[in-house]
Amino acid sequence: MHIFRNDTHLQHAPVHEFYDGALIPPFESAERARIIDRALDATGYPIHETISGIPESLLTRIHTHDYIHYLQHIYARWCTAGGATEAVLPSTLAVRWMHRHSPHPLAEPGYYAFDLSAPIVAGTWQAARDAASMAYSASLAVVNGAPYAYARCRPPGHHAGSDMCGGYCYLNNAAIAAETALARGRVAILDIDIHHGNGTQQIFYARNDVTFVSLHGQPEVMYPYFLGFADEHGVGSGYGHNRNIPLALGSDDATFLRAIDDACAYIQSQHVHTIVLSAGFDTYAGDPLGGFALTRDCYVHIGRRCAALGLPIVVVQEGGYAIEALGDNLVALLHGISGV
Amino acid sequence: MHIFRNDTHLQHAPVHEFYDGALIPPFESAERARIIDRALDATGYPIHETISGIPESLLTRIHTHDYIHYLQHIYARWCTAGGATEAVLPSTLAVRWMHRHSPHPLAEPGYYAFDLSAPIVAGTWQAARDAASMAYSASLAVVNGAPYAYARCRPPGHHAGSDMCGGYCYLNNAAIAAETALARGRVAILDIDIHHGNGTQQIFYARNDVTFVSLHGQPEVMYPYFLGFADEHGVGSGYGHNRNIPLALGSDDATFLRAIDDACAYIQSQHVHTIVLSAGFDTYAGDPLGGFALTRDCYVHIGRRCAALGLPIVVVQEGGYAIEALGDNLVALLHGISGV
Numbered sequence: 001m002h003i004f005r006n007d008t009h010l011q012h013a014p015v016h017e018f019y020d021g022a023l024i025p026p027f028e029s030a031e032r033a034r035i036i037d038r039a040l041d042a043t044g045y046p047i048h049e050t051i052s053g054i055p056e057s058l059l060t061r062i063h064t065h066d067y068i069h070y071l072q073h074i075y076a077r078w079c080t081a082g083g084a085t086e087a088v089l090p091s092t093l094a095v096r097w098m099h100r101h102s103p104h105p106l107a108e109p110g111y112y113a114f115d116l117s118a119p120i121v122a123g124t125w126q127a128a129r130d131a132a133s134m135a136y137s138a139s140l141a142v143v144n145g146a147p148y149a150y151a152r153c154r155p156p157g158h159h160a161g162s163d164m165c166g167g168y169c170y171l172n173n174a175a176i177a178a179e180t181a182l183a184r185g186r187v188a189i190l191d192i193d194i195h196h197g198n199g200t201q202q203i204f205y206a207r208n209d210v211t212f213v214s215l216h217g218q219p220e221v222m223y224p225y226f227l228g229f230a231d232e233h234g235v236g237s238g239y240g241h242n243r244n245i246p247l248a249l250g251s252d253d254a255t256f257l258r259a260i261d262d263a264c265a266y267i268q269s270q271h272v273h274t275i276v277l278s279a280g281f282d283t284y285a286g287d288p289l290g291g292f293a294l295t296r297d298c299y300v301h302i303g304r305r306c307a308a309l310g311l312p313i314v315v316v317q318e319g320g321y322a323i324e325a326l327g328d329n330l331v332a333l334l335h336g337i338s339g340v
Numbered sequence: 341m342h343i344f345r346n347d348t349h350l351q352h353a354p355v356h357e358f359y360d361g362a363l364i365p366p367f368e369s370a371e372r373a374r375i376i377d378r379a380l381d382a383t384g385y386p387i388h389e390t391i392s393g394i395p396e397s398l399l400t401r402i403h404t405h406d407y408i409h410y411l412q413h414i415y416a417r418w419c420t421a422g423g424a425t426e427a428v429l430p431s432t433l434a435v436r437w438m439h440r441h442s443p444h445p446l447a448e449p450g451y452y453a454f455d456l457s458a459p460i461v462a463g464t465w466q467a468a469r470d471a472a473s474m475a476y477s478a479s480l481a482v483v484n485g486a487p488y489a490y491a492r493c494r495p496p497g498h499h500a501g502s503d504m505c506g507g508y509c510y511l512n513n514a515a516i517a518a519e520t521a522l523a524r525g526r527v528a529i530l531d532i533d534i535h536h537g538n539g540t541q542q543i544f545y546a547r548n549d550v551t552f553v554s555l556h557g558q559p560e561v562m563y564p565y566f567l568g569f570a571d572e573h574g575v576g577s578g579y580g581h582n583r584n585i586p587l588a589l590g591s592d593d594a595t596f597l598r599a600i601d602d603a604c605a606y607i608q609s610q611h612v613h614t615i616v617l618s619a620g621f622d623t624y625a626g627d628p629l630g631g632f633a634l635t636r637d638c639y640v641h642i643g644r645r646c647a648a649l650g651l652p653i654v655v656v657q658e659g660g661y662a663i664e665a666l667g668d669n670l671v672a673l674l675h676g677i678s679g680v
Contacts, residue, residue, distance in 0.1 A: 015616065017431075018358055018420060018429075018431050018456075019431050020423045020424060021418070021423045021424030021426065021427060021428065021431070022424040022426075022432060022448055023363060030404070049523075061410075073422070075548065082358060082360060083360045083361045084362040084363075086361065086363030088361065089358075089361045090360050091357075091358050091360060091361070091455055091456045091457065092454060092455035092456075092457070092506070092507075092563060092564055092565055093433040093435060093454055094435060094436065094565075094566040095435055095439070095454045095504070095566075096434065096435075096502075096504075097431060097433060097501065097542050097567070098454060098538050098542070098564065098566040098567035099435070099436050099566055100559070100566050100567060100569060101566075102559055102560050102561075102565040102566055103477075103560055104560060104562075104565065105566040106360055107561075107563075107566070110455075110565065110566070111565075114432060114433055114438060115431055115433065115450075116358075116431045116432075116456075117431065117432070156354035161437065164435070164436075164437075167439045190679070198438055202437050202438070219440070219442055220442050220443055220444060221442075221444050221447075222444075223432060223447075224432055224438065225432055225442035225447040225449070225450065226432070226434040226435075226438040226439055226440050226442055226447070226451065227437070227440060228443075229440060237674050264662060290545045290608065326618045338489035
């Protein structure tokens with residue numbers, strides 16, 4: 001299990017997000033990465049801290065050029081235009097019947113975001129770019145013959161769409177890993193974060209080379225709410241290559257593992273050559289943004305069942321906000337996958 | 341000039357909105373209505389404080405049943421679900437590619453809003469319903485033979501769409517006045533608020549019985565940003581019955597009055613029988629949410645040019661945040677219209 005990480009994420013440390021009617025400290029914090037790193041240090045897995053920079057040509061196969069340009073420059077533009085210096089956060093959003101592009105620095109954040117949980121500060125672009133580079137590097141390792149690799153991405157990625165940030169996500173790391181792994185042939189992304197990987201779904205919804213399958217809390221009651229229903233199967237040539245498995249609040253190990261078996265059978269039917277695992281741990285019992293009741297042991301079993309597919313796996317870090325348990329839960333998953 | 345008003349609006353007094361990255365006291369406040377009332381009291385216009393309640397059947401011709409039900413009940417549902425008690429404000433919004441309905445009390449505010457400037461508190465529904473009733477009553481007066489009537493609506497309405505609140509607006513008072521005035525035949529709504537009447541446009545975009553014409557700041561640089569461009573002409577049978585006249589920041593009396601002349605010529609070409617005037621005064625020089633440079637005298641001229649069309653006029657209060665000047669600016673407009 002090759003580990004890819006660096007500390008660029010420390011440049012991304014917004015002081016707040018707007019959530020359920022109040023400004024609060026973000027649940028997604030640098031402390032998450034520190035706790036993961038401590039657990040990884042104890043495993044003996046080879047750790048790679050020199051990350052290959054993601055090529056621009058790869059980034060623009062996942063995200064629009066305009067959106068990338070936006071992420072790079074908006075913080076300075078926003079501040080110059082009078083936006084609050086704590087962070088870029090939209091207040092008017094481009095919605096169902098009003099969604100034409102407007103270039104004003106105080107407007108664009110509402111065009112390129114679906115929520116107020118993706119604050120942008122001065123170092124956000126650098127952190128997001130390096131997280132994407134980790135996913136690229138881990139996937140490259142698998143393309144070059146490693147059976148398993150893990151990218152300790154922070155910020156996470158699965159909520160980021162082709163031209164939208166949200167849910168602590170700016171660049172879609174799992175999508176970038178999948179695009180990279182296409183060098184080996186078709187890819188499946190399995191998303192086990194409790195929150196639907198809405199961005200990943202959107203990016204690949206009309207494509208048949210990357211299959212997306214997600215286990216998550218029912219969108220009727222669980223963030224991000226407005227996508228992720230069971231009847232979303234893909235469109236055009238992507239039809240039949242998207243699978244959502246929404247689960248009820250309170251779901252436990254047994255329920256989750258049955259859904260994992262469903263997902264694995266579906267992945268087998270898709271004849272893929274690589275698996276990208278969007279690994280969130282907010283399914284853990286007591287996670288402050290969760291609602292499931294998984295135990296640590298469940299992550300070992302998830303890992304084993306994924307490994308039983310007999311394919312290389314790129315593990316990409318997504319959510320998980322029960323911070324004290326996060327490192328050990330991750331290591332449980334990685335042990336399950338690699339057997340060591 | 342018959343004046344319709346009451347004090348139910350006092351029940352709507354949210355402590356904050358989220359704007360340009362910060363929680364701030366709302367620019368739209370009860371003090372606006374107090375200053376307007378003081379100016380109206382000095383005019384001698386007949387004042388009607390007993391308002392006819394708007395029939396449910398009229399309300400549901402403008403707004404969806406589900407949205408009305410949402411407005412009535414969301415504050416209590418939101419608080420029970422753990423939302424901040426200060427006000428209902430969405431944090432995740434239903435946007436371009438994720439906009440399926442989700443019924444969770446912490447999710448629905450993001451389905452039924454396009455921004456964070458329409459906070460909902462315990463008394464919001466009562467205030468919005470009475471504002472709609474004022475617009476209905478003023479329009480009824482015109483239907484029954486009065487040449488001119490004014491509804492001192494608070495909260496305002498022109499940003500509210502068929503199933504969306506935003507920009508201090510919950511129910512679209514001008515749309516309700518127009519729907520009521522259809523008893524006299526076709527109607528034109530002229531919107532002179534500096535912000536595009538996006539909600540009014542959306543409500544009537546596919547209809548040919550109500551024409552919408554709006555003068556406003558260019559949506560590239562002015563809230564609400566994502567609608568209101570000059571090439572939006574209506575759809576279906578509504579094609580040709582929507583006209584946007586975006587004006588540059590800094591526009592002065594002369595520029596605005598030329599645009600009023602354009603708008604009046606367009607209204608004449610539409611062969612309507614009643615005018616509803618969405619009267620915002622945030623075009624006034626120095627308005628904190630504005631960007632134009634109109635003087636008080638301009639409102640007299642606007643009123644005269646509207647009256648020169650020779651049609652009954654229902655004036656509906658929209659924005660205006662240069663509070664100390666608001667009452668006098670309104671009276672200038674009403675004098676211009678009525679000649680007294």
